[in-house]
Amino acid sequence: xxxxxxxxxxxxxxxxxxxxxxxxxxxxxxxxxxxxxxxxxxxxxxxxxxxxxxxxxxxxxxxxxxxxxxxxxxxxxxxxxxxxxxxxxxxxxxxxxxxxxxxxxxxxxxxxxxxxxxxxxxxxxxxxxxxxxxxxxxxxxxxxxxxxxxxxxxxxxxxxxxxxxxxxxxxxxxxxxxxxxxxxxxxxxxxxxxxxxxxxxxxxxxxxxxxxxxxxxxxxxxxxxxxxxxxxxxxxxxxxxxxxxxxxxxxxxxxxxxxxxxxxxxxxxxxxxxxxxxxx
Amino acid sequence: xxxxxxxxxxxxxxxxxxxxxxxxxxxxxxxxxxxxxxxxxxxxxxxxxxxxxxxxxxxxxxxxxxxxxxxxxxxxxxxxxxxxxxxxxxxxxxxxxxxxxxxxxxxxxxxxxxxxxxxxxxxxxxxxxxxxxxxxxxxxxxxxxxxxxxxxxxxxxxxxxxxxxxxxxxxxxxxxxxxxxxxxxxxxxxxxxxxxxxxxxxxxxxxxxxxxxxxxxxxxxxxxxxxxxxxxxxxxxxxxxxxxxxxxxxxxxxxxxxxxxxxxxxxxxxxxxxxxxxxxxxxxxxxxxxxxxxxxxxxxxxxxxxxxxxxxxxxxxxxxxxxxxxxxxxxxxxxxxxxxxxxxxxxxxxxxxxxxxxxxxxxxxxxxxxxxxxxxxxxxxxxxxxxxxxxxxxxxxxxxxxxxxxxx
Numbered sequence: 001x002x003x004x005x006x007x008x009x010x011x012x013x014x015x016x017x018x019x020x021x022x023x024x025x026x027x028x029x030x031x032x033x034x035x036x037x038x039x040x041x042x043x044x045x046x047x048x049x050x051x052x053x054x055x056x057x058x059x060x061x062x063x064x065x066x067x068x069x070x071x072x073x074x075x076x077x078x079x080x081x082x083x084x085x086x087x088x089x090x091x092x093x094x095x096x097x098x099x100x101x102x103x104x105x106x107x108x109x110x111x112x113x114x115x116x117x118x119x120x121x122x123x124x125x126x127x128x129x130x131x132x133x134x135x136x137x138x139x140x141x142x143x144x145x146x147x148x149x150x151x152x153x154x155x156x157x158x159x160x161x162x163x164x165x166x167x168x169x170x171x172x173x174x175x176x177x178x179x180x181x182x183x184x185x186x187x188x189x190x191x192x193x194x195x196x197x198x199x200x201x202x203x204x205x206x207x208x209x210x211x212x213x214x215x216x217x218x219x220x221x222x223x224x225x226x227x228x229x230x231x232x233x234x235x236x237x238x239x240x241x242x243x244x245x246x247x248x249x250x251x252x253x254x255x256x257x258x259x260x261x262x263x264x265x266x267x268x269x270x271x272x273x274x275x276x277x278x279x280x
Numbered sequence: 281x282x283x284x285x286x287x288x289x290x291x292x293x294x295x296x297x298x299x300x301x302x303x304x305x306x307x308x309x310x311x312x313x314x315x316x317x318x319x320x321x322x323x324x325x326x327x328x329x330x331x332x333x334x335x336x337x338x339x340x341x342x343x344x345x346x347x348x349x350x351x352x353x354x355x356x357x358x359x360x361x362x363x364x365x366x367x368x369x370x371x372x373x374x375x376x377x378x379x380x381x382x383x384x385x386x387x388x389x390x391x392x393x394x395x396x397x398x399x400x401x402x403x404x405x406x407x408x409x410x411x412x413x414x415x416x417x418x419x420x421x422x423x424x425x426x427x428x429x430x431x432x433x434x435x436x437x438x439x440x441x442x443x444x445x446x447x448x449x450x451x452x453x454x455x456x457x458x459x460x461x462x463x464x465x466x467x468x469x470x471x472x473x474x475x476x477x478x479x480x481x482x483x484x485x486x487x488x489x490x491x492x493x494x495x496x497x498x499x500x501x502x503x504x505x506x507x508x509x510x511x512x513x514x515x516x517x518x519x520x521x522x523x524x525x526x527x528x529x530x531x532x533x534x535x536x537x538x539x540x541x542x543x544x545x546x547x548x549x550x551x552x553x554x555x556x557x558x559x560x561x562x563x564x565x566x567x568x569x570x571x572x573x574x575x576x577x578x579x580x581x582x583x584x585x586x587x588x589x590x591x592x593x594x595x596x597x598x599x600x601x602x603x604x605x606x607x608x609x610x611x612x613x614x615x616x617x618x619x620x621x622x623x624x625x626x627x628x629x630x631x632x633x634x635x636x637x638x639x640x641x642x643x644x645x646x647x648x649x650x651x652x653x654x655x656x657x658x659x660x661x662x663x664x665x666x667x668x669x670x671x672x673x674x675x676x677x678x679x680x681x682x683x684x685x686x687x688x
């Protein structure tokens with residue numbers, strides 16, 4: 001029976017891209033690496049307790065003093081375990097990857113909400129992105145951008161973008177019909193409709209998407225240690241390869257602490273935005 | 281009276297490809313036949329009417345009758361499948377999106393059934409919305425918004441959020457939001473249907489008050505004929521997407537076009553439409569001032585009544601004489617009624633609603649007198665005939681009109 005040479009096609013395609021656009025990829029890699037290095041160095045200069053203080057303040061604003069205390073304790077544990085530098089690396093990667101995901105994802109979500117056709121085209125692509133095992137993204141990332149930060153960010157962005165696209169789309173579509181009718185009846189332009197009615201009302205749902213995207217970013221950033229991403233994931237990977245359970249646990253616990261802080265912080269922001277949009 | 285809105289042969293078929301159904305409609309097929317043949321629903325079927333400037337035009341029909349669709353065709357929230365909507369001699373259906381937006385901003389404002397206030401905005405921010413999207417300065421639009429909030433009695437609430445308001449107040453905001461734009465035309469989609477009955481009546485009264493000052497052209501959708509009669513100058517009756525009858529409330533009640541309308545007319549709360557003119561009896565008998573007590577007593581005896589109205593030659597009401605008074609006068613040897621202290625009775629204008637003086641009717645020992653502008657006695661109200669008119673629940677359309685004696 002004829003065997004579909006799908007794997008071969010993909011390999012050939014990637015090779016073609018590399019042959020023709022290799023320089024572009026290299027330049028891109030270099031500039032992104034520069035940016036992340038700059039961030040990392042800059043953040044490295046900030047004393048650890050200042051960073052803890054900033055997080056505590058954010059937590060207090062978002063949810064109250066309990067979360068502020070929890071955040072302080074959690075971050076202090078990471079500092080105490082002497083994992084501060086890998087923690088910062090992971091944090092930077094998560095923030096960059098999330099930011100890129102949001103910058104691409106939210107506009108895509110808006111487009112999907114406004115065009116049924118685009119929505120239909122995008123849906124299977126998102127299904128693909130979300131269900132393809134995350135490791136598979138590591139290979140092309142590696143080939144395009146070499147070992148290191150940029151590959152990690154690339155793989156992470158692809159893996160973590162779908163929720164924010166889907167939930168932006170959903171949030172806008174869920175805006176009650178009579179409220180969009182108000183916009184139309186008073187003669188709003190389509191951008192006025194978007195900015196004055198749809199986005200404000202979709203904000204809680206979009207925020208939930210941002211939360212999901214951040215959580216997925218974190219998990220992928222840890223996994224992308226396999227392609228040379230620095231940070232907590234690298235420590236976990238080292239723990240596994242050296243059969244050092246204690247080390248793996250210390251790094252793993254730090255990931256958990258970071259995950260909980262990011263999750264609770266963004267949940268707090270979601271709750272605040274829900275409260276702002278009062279039920280009429 | 282100038283025509284403000286003219287709707288000509290409006291058809292709405294719910295489909296992105298209505299041509300086939302339109303074609304069948306032209307051939308004269310019914311809504312049902314088109315549904316079975318094409319699977320398409322005819323929402324509005326060849327509706328034409330005109331709305332005059334300054335008129336409150338009510339479109340009345342049950343849910344699913346297509347009345348809201350008709351309203352939405354006026355500002356093209358729903359695109360008509362065919363036909364035209366002409367506002368100030370401009371065919372709305374032919375406008376480009378940009379021109380349509382302009383018309384919506386300047387000429388048409390809408391009030392929604394479920395209020396449709398933006399929950400993330402305060403009352404004031406909701407009220408300025410229409411001006412905000414026109415790019416009018418914050419100072420100017422807030423000034424105008426505050427004026428319309430004051431008009432609907434919501435001063436002091438401008439910084440509250442919609443969820444802090446009661447239903448009636450929310451709809452006042454909805455009304456203020458529409459008025460802030462200073463549109464020529466108000467489109468009101470079952471604007472009061474979601475309110476409690478008491479609040480609803482209050483809002484109806486308020487709308488009528490406001491309308492006296494503003495003199496807008498209002499197209500009002502409702503499923504409640506009592507509401508239609510109360511606020512409508514004219515009423516259009518819609519069933520299954522077709523226009524059945526257009527007319528003043530009197531015409532609708534007095535001469536229903538078919539059984540369907542007649543059935544509605546029977547459900548009307550008669551107190552709200554019956555005036556004294558409708559229930560009064562011919563003033564017969566009456567005595568004149570030149571007559572004496574004997575004439576009065578004779579008439580009372582003849583008609584089996586205990587009192588009779590007294591008028592002068594020009595039928596101006598002078599008062600009422602009871603049998604006791606007449607007897608006294610006869611014993612005193614008085615020749616004519618001029619010399620007698622007649623019982624003075626309250627007089628009422630014929631246009632007064634029966635419901636407004638029901639308590640008076642119930643309390644009064646004597647019949648009430650109805651007079652015209654020239655103070656002439658034109659009728660009398662006796663309790664029995666009022667009750668009969670109120671209790672009348674119908675019969676055939678013809679009976680309705682004759683019983684109510686409404687001049688069509």
